[in-house]
Amino acid sequence: MRVLLVEDDQFHASYMEDVLAETLPEVTEIFHAMNGEEAEHEARALTIDAVVMDLRMSRRNGIDAARTLWMERPETRILFWSNYADEAYLRGIATIVPEDSAYGYLLKTAPRDRLKLALRAVLVEGQIMVDREIHRLQRRAASPRNTLDDSEFAVLLDLAIGLQDRIIAERRGMSLRTVQNRLLSLYEKLGVDDEASDAMPLNKRVRALNRALVTRTLNIETLETAQRDFDRWQSTRKRA
Incomplete structure (x- = not known):
C-alpha cells in the first residue's frame, strides 16, 4: 500500500x-x-x-x-x-x-x-x-434545535459570499420565497433574532455571518471553497 x-x-x-x-x-x-x-x-x-x-x-x-x-x-x-x-x-x-x-x-x-x-x-x-x-x-x-439543515446551510454559504436572494434562488433551484424562508430560519437558529431590538437595529445578513464564524459553522477554508464553487457555477451559467 x-x-x-x-x-x-x-x-x-x-x-x-x-x-x-x-x-x-x-x-x-x-x-x-x-x-x-x-x-x-x-x-x-x-x-x-x-x-x-x-x-x-x-x-x-x-x-x-x-x-x-x-x-x-x-x-x-x-x-x-x-x-x-x-x-x-x-x-x-x-x-x-x-x-x-x-x-x-x-x-x-x-x-x-x-x-x-x-x-x-x-x-x-x-x-x-x-x-x-x-x-x-x-x-x-449546538443543539438539535439550532442545527442548520442542508438547504439552510447552502443559503448561508451563498449569503456569506455576498449573493443576493434572487441569485441564491437561481443557483439553488429554489423559489425566492423559499430562500427568504431559509434565511428567516437560519437567523433564528444562529441567534440573530435574539440580539435584535428596536434600540439596536442590526444588519441580519452580516450578523448571521458573524455568528456562523464564531460558532465555527463556517470557517475561512469553507468560504474559500464556496467562492470557487460559485465561480465555477457562474462560468457555466454564462456559457449556457
Missing part, C-alpha cells in the same frame, strides 16, 4: 510517519506533500492507495484537495487529521465524498491508540470513522 501524507507541519508529519510504520505493515511507501496543491500533483504522478490529509493548509486546503483526488480516483481512502472540530469541515467532507468511498475524520489530539485504530479502519478496512470527540465538541456547541 502506497500512502500520501499531506501535512504542512514537520513535527506532525514525522509523528504520523512513525505511527503509520508501526501500525500498518501493509504500507510499502509513504510520500509527503506540504499542502493540497502538492498533494494533487503527487497523486497524479504516483499510484496512491490512501491519503492522510490535514485540513487547514496554505496553497489549497484539505477539503479542496480531497475533492480533486476523489473526482479523479473515487476509490481513494482518505483519513482527515486536523486540530479543528469545525462543523464546517464535517459538512464539507460529507458533500464531496463519493458514494461508497471510505473516509475518516480524527483530531490530532486523539490518543495514539485511537489514531492506530482509525488508520486501520479507514485505510485498510475501508470503513467510515468520525472521531467521537468531534461529535462531542459539536454537540456542546
Whole structure:
C-alpha cells in the first residue's frame, strides 16, 4: 500500500510517519506533500492507495484537495487529521465524498491508540470513522434545535459570499420565497433574532455571518471553497 501524507507541519508529519510504520505493515511507501496543491500533483504522478490529509493548509486546503483526488480516483481512502472540530469541515467532507468511498475524520489530539485504530479502519478496512470527540465538541456547541439543515446551510454559504436572494434562488433551484424562508430560519437558529431590538437595529445578513464564524459553522477554508464553487457555477451559467 502506497500512502500520501499531506501535512504542512514537520513535527506532525514525522509523528504520523512513525505511527503509520508501526501500525500498518501493509504500507510499502509513504510520500509527503506540504499542502493540497502538492498533494494533487503527487497523486497524479504516483499510484496512491490512501491519503492522510490535514485540513487547514496554505496553497489549497484539505477539503479542496480531497475533492480533486476523489473526482479523479473515487476509490481513494482518505483519513482527515486536523486540530479543528469545525462543523464546517464535517459538512464539507460529507458533500464531496463519493458514494461508497471510505473516509475518516480524527483530531490530532486523539490518543495514539485511537489514531492506530482509525488508520486501520479507514485505510485498510475501508470503513467510515468520525472521531467521537468531534461529535462531542459539536454537540456542546449546538443543539438539535439550532442545527442548520442542508438547504439552510447552502443559503448561508451563498449569503456569506455576498449573493443576493434572487441569485441564491437561481443557483439553488429554489423559489425566492423559499430562500427568504431559509434565511428567516437560519437567523433564528444562529441567534440573530435574539440580539435584535428596536434600540439596536442590526444588519441580519452580516450578523448571521458573524455568528456562523464564531460558532465555527463556517470557517475561512469553507468560504474559500464556496467562492470557487460559485465561480465555477457562474462560468457555466454564462456559457449556457
